[in-house]
Amino acid sequence: MSNNVLTVSPSPHVYQSTTVRKLMYGVVIALLPTLAWSVVSFGIGAIIVTLVSVISCILFEYLIERFLLKRTPSITDGSAMVTGLLLAFNVPANLPVGIIIIGALVSIGIGKMSFGGLGRNPFNPALVGRVFLLISFPAQMTRWPIPKGFNTSYVNAQTGATPLGMLQEKGEATVSKVMESAPSYGDLFYGQMGGSLGEMAAFALIIGLIILLYMRVISWHIPASIILSTGVFTGILWLVDPTQYADPLFHLLTGGLLLGAIFMATDYVTSPMVPKAMWIYGIGIGVLTVIIRVFGSYPEGVSFAILIMNAFVPLLNRYIKPKRFGEEVQHG
Amino acid sequence: MLKTFTKGGVHPAENKITQDKAIEKAGLPKKVIIPIAQHIGAPSSPVVKKKDQVKAGDVIARSQGFVSSNIHASVSGTVAKVDHVVDASGFKQPCVVINTEDDQWADGIDTSDALVKDIDASAEEIRQKVLEAGIVGMGGATFPSHVKLSIPEGKHVDTLVINGVECEPYLTSDHRVMLERAEEMLVGIRLLMKALGVEKALIGIENNKPDAIAHLNEWLGDDPQIEVYGLKVKYPQGGEKQLINALLDREVPSGGLPLDVGVVVHNVGTALAVYEAVQKNKPLVERVVTVTGPSLTHPTNLLVRVGTPVGELIEAAGGLPEDTGKVVSGGPMMGKALKTLDAPVVKGTSGILVLPQKWAHREKELHCVRCAQCVDACPMGLEPYLLKQLAERERFEDLEKNSVLDCIECGSCSFTCPARLPLVEYIRYGKTNVNQIIRNRKQQ
């Protein structure tokens, strides 16, 4: 008999090849089409913002883990890169570099590491950073460059309002008046409107969604519930008074709704575990978004809606249980 | 649309490398180590002592109580000792060690290959034979079969389900039995039906064994009583509850038995053993074992005597490869890693899997990222991530509230976890403790 020393471990003895790292890089891959389109539309600004954001997120994660938490840095798991990309996608393409770095510090430092790192943060880190910037630097954060093909200048971009901004500022005018000056649906679909770096191109985001679903990184429940609930809610409003409220398609294609529904709300750590809870979470985000957009003072509400629903996730996880096998028949 | 169970499930790589290897008869082992507790329930008590002469098929340990089983000598020779030996469980267990001398069988055992098709025995006689022959569930759970044939008062059984799913990767022993011993197995199924008094038997086979499905259908012709179903491949379809769910769309209630939905499930290996016991008077002393692994030179399916040391089977499959890191008794999803190659094959050993060093280790565990893949994968609709956290913190009452006892320990959650968390490991620990608490509560 051989004298090999055998390893003894509890079953199972085989594992799926999926790892956290693979899932995170799956998200990165799914974000690439949008990034590419942003570079084409915004030019050099998109590249600089994205690079600064990603690099500073990774750097802050490394520094905090290495020197503050004193543990082996886990930057290779890709989560910092995802946060960096998502933060970049949520800011205008001409945001001053200093502000981006502050945003990355807030995202990683406050949004993620203060809770202990990946898996422990209750709020989506990129959104924490984004909302912090929105409140601290409202002027810079709402100066949207217009996508006019590849622009080689970083600061001197031509800026304009977002479609949702126009809607908010309409004053006494009717929605149809605003619609006349707003971009067409085709333009919206191809991202020909003012907005954050990664939120305008609906088609690129949908390609991302297909990649995520195909790679089984996320399940369809959250994006579907957000899009459906937003559509239904705005649809009802629109049917009640089309002169006051924009139509559902307009709401779905503008602002950060698709980016939020596909990439931000589906963040593993801050979304519920059970399909039923995912529906509640998604519907909550959809309804809150519409309320903030239509009745609130901010033109856009996806970030706030997601953060608010993030806070409900522990509660949803606690009280909403999956249907157990053999549950219906109660056994004495 | 092929049938399968409704909740959860995973798709491990099948790796059925031995599916085309015909069953070989293994040589007689030099000695056999026969644990006297090879089944769930009360251990049997040995009736032989050192230096006794035994023949293959002689009873060496008698069952103790209803949920227990007889143990028979699997070779003829001299009892070397009755002692504690480390078996597949990794603990020292009382075992009977027999030195093989020759190949004699006890009187009255028909060892010929002739097929005995006519069923003479009555239902009661079949049950008695199954009890005498020490037959236990051969899919791995090793629950004494005669218990499953005795329907308690007030229960009604309408269907016998035969488990030919073999959802564990690598294993092919049931597959080969269905291909090579189909006629005998079908007689065994008819015997089981007679013992249970049911008119309907369903054989569930996963669709990755089309040859077995075709072969059985050929033998059955248009038998109205026995039906073969091809099922969509998904682990853990071989779990009784999942199989009943897949075939009959019935859900065994939480904490209940298949009996509660009018079903009894037996494995194909068990059906074959029942045939041999009843028609040939041959007790359960040998079984088909898949010896497999990516670096074995001759992976194969062997017909071996119970009690053969695992090391001898590996020798028969080309010897232990240099790079061996782990040897598993059973399949990779639920099998037990062996501590020593001297551990014997028991009635429930369906395979021996030799894993190379590079596959023998689990990657470093990370923190849970709450991706919910374990919730998706759980076939019982549980939340493995939560159960693991609770078990780790020893919050056993909360564990009970979260239905931890429903867990079938299939390992789908640990298999799927991208953070490589030891989910089922902790859940098992929690289950043991919750069971203990419940027992204490009942005593009070």
Add this chain to the structure above:
Amino acid sequence: MTTTVLYTILSLSGLGAVAAMILYAAAQKFKVYEDPRIDQVEEALPGANCGGCGYPGCRQFAEALVKADDISDYYCPVGGNDTMKEVAQILGREVAEQEPKVAVVRCNGSFQNRKRTSIYEGPSSCAIEASLFGGETDCQYGCLGKGDCVEVCDFEAIFMNEETGLPYVIDDNCTACGACVDACPNNIIELRKRYKKDRKIYVSCVNEDKPAAAKKACQVACIGCNKCVKVCPFDAITLENNLAYIIPDKCKLCRKCVDVCPTNAIAEIGFPPRRNKRRNAKKESADQEQSKNQS
């Protein structure tokens, strides 16, 4: 301007006064009577909330003490006799004096003494390892070395020794709360009588295998040879299942058993070096190792 300030002050103080009255009334109405002695007893207890007394925490223990008619069965291992006397004084009851105890790890199967015959891989927990198999060595009774005992200790009194892979107890810190005893799945740790100068004599083995198997698995296993039983002048040693056990109440620390043990399974700790050279060199080195584990 001044009137505004005046009104503000007046209205706020009025509000405060009303709220105070409501709160006072509520406090009176919903007052729960609590025996004041509970607080006193709790004050006297160490406040470690270790659970060594069998209650979840010191408060619950105090409640139980106050409620009980006879407190002689109650004992706080952390505070010891002094605390119990104080409690008895508060409650005006009698309390039996108990001998101080200390946790003792009854296994000396270090890496050197006990060969690893397999490698365990899985959650680093003795409880889980013990439920899986008999451990990495051929001795299924001994220490698994994953430190469940260290995890549960509230007093930093037990640590894993990296060199030997065994836990060792820091006697000064040990309060004999028994948490490690409960945590050990193999029941290796025992609470034994604390002798003067923390001297100890005990069988450092729990292996119940037959002699050959035990010796093969571990160099310093008790093989149940019965020599110590015979030599003991105080009948303090029993032998059961191939395993000797020294009864702490009877043992007088004469150390005769240590000399006759063929496998050095009996640990001798805290004694000054002996003058007579009865032991051979091999034994001495083994002893040194043992005391290294222990202190």
